[in-house]
Amino acid sequence: MNGMRAMVLGRPRTPLRVAELPDPVAGPGQIRIRVRACAVCRTDLHIVDGELPDPKLPLVLGHQVVGEVIDGGTRFRPGQRVGVPWLGFTDQTCRYCRSGRENLCLHAEFTGYHRNGGYAELIVADEQYCFPIPAGFDDPAAAPLLCAGMIGFRSLRLAGDAERLGLYGFGASAHIVAQVARFQGRRVFAFTRSSDTVGQQFARELGAEWAGGSDERPPEELDAAIIFAPVGALVPAALQVLARGGVVVCAGIHMSDIPSFPYAWLWEERSIRSVANLTRQDGEEFLALAPRVPIRTSIEVLPLTEANEALRRLRAGELHGSAVLKVP
Ligand SMILES: [Zn+2]
Numbered sequence: 614m615n616g617m618r619a620m621v622l623g624r625p626r627t628p629l630r631v632a633e634l635p636d637p638v639a640g641p642g643q644i645r646i647r648v649r650a651c652a653v654c655r656t657d658l659h660i661v662d663g664e665l666p667d668p669k670l671p672l673v674l675g676h677q678v679v680g681e682v683i684d685g686g687t688r689f690r691p692g693q694r695v696g697v698p699w700l701g702f703t704d705q706t707c708r709y710c711r712s713g714r715e716n717l718c719l720h721a722e723f724t725g726y727h728r729n730g731g732y733a734e735l736i737v738a739d740e741q742y743c744f745p746i747p748a749g750f751d752d753p754a755a756a757p758l759l760c761a762g763m764i765g766f767r768s769l770r771l772a773g774d775a776e777r778l779g780l781y782g783f784g785a786s787a788h789i790v791a792q793v794a795r796f797q798g799r800r801v802f803a804f805t806r807s808s809d810t811v812g813q814q815f816a817r818e819l820g821a822e823w824a825g826g827s828d829e830r831p832p833e834e835l836d837a838a839i840i841f842a843p844v845g846a847l848v849p850a851a852l853q854v855l856a857r858g859g860v861v862v863c864a865g866i867h868m869s870d871i872p873s874f875p876y877a878w879l880w881e882e883r884s885i886r887s888v889a890n891l892t893r894q895d896g897e898e899f900l901a902l903a904p905r906v907p908i909r910t911s912i913e914v915l916p917l918t919e920a921n922e923a924l925r926r927l928r929a930g931e932l933h934g935s936a937v938l939k940v941p
C-alpha cells in the first residue's frame with residue numbers, strides 16, 4: 614500500500630503517536646518533498662499544549678523542514694533540496710499582503726498548524742513559499758534556519774540598529790541571532806535562567822560578552838532586548854535594563870501574561886513590540902546571509918519516532934541549541 618510514517622497529534626495535551634498516513638499528493642502549484650530533517654520549535658510545544666487556537670486535527674507538526682523535491686510544481690527540479698517554513702500560504706489580496714506585510718495576512722496558513730508539517734516522511738507544500746537550501750549546511754544543520762533562524766532574523770531587524778543587544782532565553786533562536794548580531798558588529802548580552810550556567814557558557818562561546826541570569830543587571834544599559842522565552846515577566850525585567858529609546862521585541866507566538874509595571878519604566882521613548890511570523894523576503898535575505906556569517910547551528914539529532922522525547926527536552930530546558938528529527 615501507499616503510506617508514509619508520521620508523528621501525529623490527535624488532540625492537544627496528548628503525546629504524538631506513530632501513524633501510517635496516505636502518501637500526500639501535490640496539488641496545483643505544490644511540490645511533494647521527501648523529508649530529510651525537521652527541527653523542533655517552541656511553537657510546536659505551544660500547539661501540543663493547546664495554547665494556540667484551532668489547529669488542524671489530527672495534525673502532523675513541524676515547520677522547519679528540509680527535504681528533497683520528488684515531484685510537482687515548476688519552480689524546483691526533482692532531487693533539489695528545499696526548505697519549508699512556518700508561512701505556508703497567504704492570499705496576496707488582503708490589505709496586509711498588498712502593503713508588503715504578508716506575515717500579517719488575514720488568511721495565512723501555517724505549516725504544521727493549519728497544514729500538515731514535517732514530522733513525517735513526506736510533505737506537500739506550496740512551492741512559492743519554499744526556499745532553496747544554501748550549500749554548506751547538511752540537512753539537520755540547515756533545519757533550524759527555517760524558523761529559529763528566520764524569525765530570529767526578523768526579530769533582530771525589528772530591534773533596529775541597536776548596538777548593545779540583550780537576548781532573553783538562549784536557545785534555538787538566540788544561538789543563531791547571536792552569531793548574526795556579532796557578524797553585524799553588535800555587542801551581545803545573554804540572559805538565561807539564573808541556574809543555567811551551562812547555557813551562559815554556551816552564550817559566551819557564541820560571542821556574548823556577558824551572560825547571566827534574567828534577574829541580573831548587565832554591566833551596561835542595552836539598546837534593545839529580544840525575548841525568546843515564553844515568560845511575560847521578562848518584559849518589565851528587560852525594560853528596566855534598557856537605555857532611553859530602547860525596544861523590547863517579543864519573538865514568541867505565545868507568552869504568559871505580562872505583569873503590570875510603573876509607567877516610568879516605559880517612559881523616555883522605550884517601546885515594546887511583538888514579531889509575528891515571517892515574510893518570504895525575510896527568509897530569502899536570511900538564507901543569503903547564513904553562509905556569509907557563517908552560521909553554525911548547534912543541534913541535537915533524534916530519530917523521527919523520538920519526537921515526544923525531543924519535545925520533552927525542549928520543555929525541560931535541556932537543549933542548548935535545537936532538537937532536529939532525522940528522517941531515515
Ligand atoms: Zn517556529
Ligand SMILES: [Zn+2]
Pocket residue numbers: 703704705706707708709710711715717718719720721
Ligand atoms: Zn493576505
